[in-house]
Amino acid sequence: MRNLLSMALTACAATWLLGAPTLADTPVTYTDEGRALFRFDVPDFWTLRTGGPREIEDTDLGDARAVSRVMGIKPVTDDNVWMGFVSPSRVSSIKGGLRYLEDIDKFLVKDPTVTSTSDTRIGGLPAHVVRGTGNRDGRGVNFTATVIDLPRDRVAIGVAILRDGADPSYVDALNAVFVSFRSLQ
Amino acid sequence: MTRKVMKRSVLALGLGAATFTLSACDGVTVGVGYGVGYDPYYDSMLWNDYYHDRDVDVDVDINRPDRPDRPNPPARPKPPIAKPPSRPHPPVARPPAARPPIHRPSPRRR
Known part of the structure; x- marks a missing residue:
């Protein structure tokens, strides 16, 4: 009987552990008008926010501006890191x-100062x-913009x-996103 | 003894099952306004001036009349030349005049 009890507990524990999500990134495809342009992997425990093509209007001037789909990803529990993709x-x-x-x-970061530029290859x-x-909302930020x-x-x-003040380990996550970047054409 | 162990195992399994039942409710609910709050970077990346024709210099105020000149400020008021009459003062007793003593003993004669 005692054996039965310990077995039951072991089964419970095993179910809990195996029930946890396995470590695998989530591939996401950026499409524009039905055409797949590129894909990248969203790291685990990050949220993805997708938009779509639309027009935004300045309330003062009344001029509409075309906006392509913007995809933003950030850790679920941390606001210090953000990454966005757009294919205008x-x-x-x-x-x-x-x-x-x-x-x-100029909208993303106030007083941007470029520290370095480089030509490289991403996804071939x-x-x-x-x-x-630069800074944003009174706090300093580091940005890396890639074309x-x-x-x-x-x-x-x-x-x-x-x-x-962001956790430096997020740099690896951000680099992993760039490493996973692939063109789909 | 067996009964006690049975009761215990039923309790353990029942608690385990209850945990699963409760956790099953988590994560499948559809909420509105949950998780998407202030996202400044996303909002900023939407906005761009790229398609805005920067070479056209539009003067919004082209039909506006010229500003009128500033009116001259009115002259500063001058203080009155004569002082206003002072208010009547009630009579005040004058202090006693300092007089030399009336009588002074003369120097002693020798």
Whole structure:
């Protein structure tokens, strides 16, 4: 009888442990008008927020602006880290992507200071990386903006933001996202 | 003894089953406004000036009339030249005048 009890407890414990989610990233595909552009892996215990193409209007000036799908990921329990991807329409080269980046970084980060830029390859595609610092909501942030040249006249723009005081181990998670980046064309 | 162990195992298994039943409720509920709060970076990445034609210089105030000149400020009021009459004061007793003593002993004669 005692054996039975211990076996039952063991079974319970085993179910609990095996019931925990196994460590596997979640692949996500970025599509635009039904066309799959690229994919990346969302790390475990991160949330993904997807948007869609839409127009946003300035309430003061009344001019509508086209916005492509923005996908944002961040850890479920931490607001110090954020990463976003967007593939803006009608932006076809790294140069155009950098101009697009200039037009959004003033909203993303205040007083941005570029510390380094480099040309690299992400997922086998040419990419341009801009690293820098700035501040947001009174706190310093580190940002890494990446323009990845996708085939067929598209680019992917990825922005990773680490606020001051963020757990440094998140850098690995962010790099893992870039490592998992693949073009789907 | 056997009965006691039976009771215990039933309790343990029952608690385990209850835990599963309770945890099954977690995570499948659909809530509104849960988890998505203030997401400044996401909102900022939406906004861009890229498609905004930056080369066109639009003067919004083109039909606005010129601003009128500032009116001259009114002259500062001057203080009155004559002082207003002072209020009547009630009579005040004058202090006693300091007089030399009336009588002074003369120096002693020798």
